Amino acid sequence: MxxxxxxxxxxxxxxxxxxxxxxxxxxxxxxxxxxxxxxxxxxxxxxxxxxxxxxxxxxxxxxxxxxxxxxxxxxxxxxxxRRMLPSDPAGRVEVRRLVEWFNGKLFDEVSSYLVTEKVFKRYMPANMGGGAPDMAAIRAARSNIRYHLAYVGWLIGSRNWLAGDRLSYADLAAAAQISVADYLGDVPWHENEMAKNWYARVKSRPSFRPLLADRVPGMEPAPHYADLDF
CATH class of the missing domain: 3.40.30.10 (Glutaredoxin)
Structure with a gap:
């Protein structure tokens, strides 16, 4: 099992x-x-x-x-x-590169800060770092997400999906990282229509429905979070 x-x-x-x-x-x-x-x-x-x-x-x-x-x-x-990694070596390299970008760089600069400060600290005891959120960390994440969003928009401007013609691990990694910031209302979608349209396509997939149903007790998501049409 x-x-x-x-x-x-x-x-x-x-x-x-x-x-x-x-x-x-x-x-x-x-x-x-x-x-x-x-x-x-x-x-x-x-x-x-x-x-x-x-x-x-x-x-x-x-x-x-x-x-x-x-x-x-x-x-x-x-x-x-429907394979999430392409069969050709160059395609696999590009998917892996983007997965590393989103699961590494975007996480370190954006989603890790937001989730830790806004969600995890609510449940952590004080002796383990719990307590009030660090607003400086949140401001840094909100600033950093702008160029990550611009990068998504740049990629999708010349491709059908982030790594090429087909949906791949790259799209799922990027969408997963962005989704937690979106729940918290920290994604400036008005700044990049290309990125917004890409994300709408990903979150409209059946695989995304369970994520859109997740809730932090006592913290409602941004109004558009579960709206497939934004």
């Missing part, structure tokens, strides 16, 4: 939830609060980060990029022209 240890507002977890859904998989979802440092979870992933994927034949597969590669290696060929 497949299980995904995740957090609903961990953007890396959201990426893998989208991937699994696009693969037609419905794993058991186990919510993990990584700041609790649960011993059983640390045994699966000593880094203490989500997501972690498990199934009987492999054991624990930790980390979004490793999970995505594992799923492509074990199930990608069966998807045919």
């Amino acid at each position: 497949a299980t995904l240890y995740h957090h609903p507002f961990c953007p890396h977890s959201r990426f893998i939830r989208l991937v699994l859904s696009e693969f037609g998989m419905e794993p058991l979802l186990v919510e993990e609060r990584t700041f609790e440092r649960r011993e059983e979870f640390l045994q699966m992933n000593p880094a203490g980060t989500t997501p972690v994927f498990t199934e009987d034949q492999i054991g624990a597969v930790p980390g979004a990029s490793i999970i995505a590669e594992y799923l492509d290696e074990t199930r990608g060929l069966a998807l045919g022209d």
Whole structure:
């Protein structure tokens, strides 16, 4: 049986939830609060980060990029022209480059700040960093997201999807990272119509519906968050 240890507002977890859904998989979802440092979870992933994927034949597969590669290696060929990694080496390089950009650079500069300060700190004890959000970090994230949004718009201006002609891991990684900022109302969509139209296409996919249903208790999403037409 497949299980995904995740957090609903961990953007890396959201990426893998989208991937699994696009693969037609419905794993058991186990919510993990990584700041609790649960011993059983640390045994699966000593880094203490989500997501972690498990199934009987492999054991624990930790980390979004490793999970995505594992799923492509074990199930990608069966998807045919819906495969999330292209078959040609150059295409695979471009998808991997963009996945690294969004899951690495965008996460470090935007979504990590926003989720930590606005969501996770609400549940963390004070001795583990919980408490009031750091507004300087939030302002930095809001500034940084502008050039990431511009980059999405630039990419989609000459391509059907971010990495080329077909939907790929690159689109799912970017959308997952942006989705948490969108929930919090921190995406300036008015600044880039191309990026906005791309995101509307991705969030209209059936795989995105569970993410649009996620809620932070006591914090409603931005009004347009679950609106497929913005």
